[in-house]
Amino acid sequence: MVAHTGSARAARTARRLNAPRPALVEGHADGTPRRVNRQDVAVVREEWRVVDRWWTDEPVDRRYFDVVLETGENAVVFRDDNGSWFTQRA
């Protein structure tokens, strides 16, 4: 696996694989995504919820959507409990 080079320090630090990346998502009134990164959503294939670590200071509460965009591309996006949208390979 080849990664981008960063600073020498950053280069030697272990980092999370598949960390969420901020996404530009416009949603419907019911909370489902309408546009993802300026591409229209053709169909929402699946939807699920992840609630975890509720016993810690950093609880996880995410609503995931597996969508197909109009371009034919597949994408997985989620909305966290703060209302921010992210994209991630599930």
Next chain:
Amino acid sequence: MIAAVVIPAFDLRAALRLRPGLQAKPAALAPLPGKEPLVGSVTGAAQAQGVRPGMRLGEALAMCPGLELVEQDPATAEQAWEEILRRLEDSGFAVEPTEAGTVYFETKGVERLYGGVEPALRRALASVGSSWDARAGAADRRFAALAAANVARPGQALIVSDDRTRSFLAPLPLTLLPLERERYEQLEELGIRTIGQLAGLPGGAVAERLGPAGHRAWSLAGNDPAEQDGRVKPRRPATALHETLEFPEAVGNDLTLRRGLGVLVDRLLARPERAGRPPRKVAVWARLVGGASWRRTVTLREPTADPARLRTALGPKLAELPAPALKLRLEICELAEHTGEQLELLAAEGEVVRGKLREGLRQVRAAVGAGGVSTVVEVAPWSRIPEARALLVPRDD
């Protein structure tokens, strides 16, 4: 005999092909952006007003306020030069180009074909074309042939026999010798202005004062008949395979350019003339908005006809385009001789595979720096949170 054909100020002539009216006016090649502001080749009219190639731009403009600066057009020059070389090769000359505007060939193989050295040279000049004002020289030595071509008039062929070489070279200026500018100045300060004057000096003193380059120039000046300034090594005729894509409007978008390149790669690889041979050297050429041109050549580490690998090798070059492109062309400059690839009889395994992997990783690390190679370590594959399942741990072993 060795023959030389010279086209003075070839780069400027090539750049002026689309503006022939400027040939008779004071004009000079403009410096390249980001480079030292020195003018390139100049026209005869500019030279008559005191402008010299390599002069500072400010000085040249002060000397000749009406000086027209012509934008360099390296791709057109390269293309025009290639066309000239092909015409010479079509006429039977096995050419060795040294720089754009200078080419050597042996007359031995074509003397009988054309009926002597002079008819052969005339044929070579005709192959180059009259619009280039080419001139030819022939002698038993390479340097003498070049000197003869440099002093000949446009369209003239000058032949120097071996016994006359020394007397022919004697009155010629030192600038014909391959020396650095400081060395010319040094010699001029000593009152030495001609090749004959240099040849008259003791060799040991020249070597001591001017170093090895000076001694070589002294030998070329005619002092050492045993000094062989190299036989002609003909080039292997280039392959003429190219595909062009013209855009309806100027394109600067990387994605569109890459797609265009992908189409060109597919089209070029489908050409039957390739006869299954993989390209070894390819060039991407673009005509830019405003008329300038751009060209990059890539020599592949391993010849390949795999479209994906060719796209990977050529794609990053497109990022160097200085302006949007109107036309994109892909050329195969050289094809490999083989049509197949020697595969291993037995698949590598064990230590051999690990050795190959280590070498591959070493190369990646050398290319992208420390931390460029990581291992995926699963820490909680069962987790419902995707980013908690694995870590990327850098490895430098």
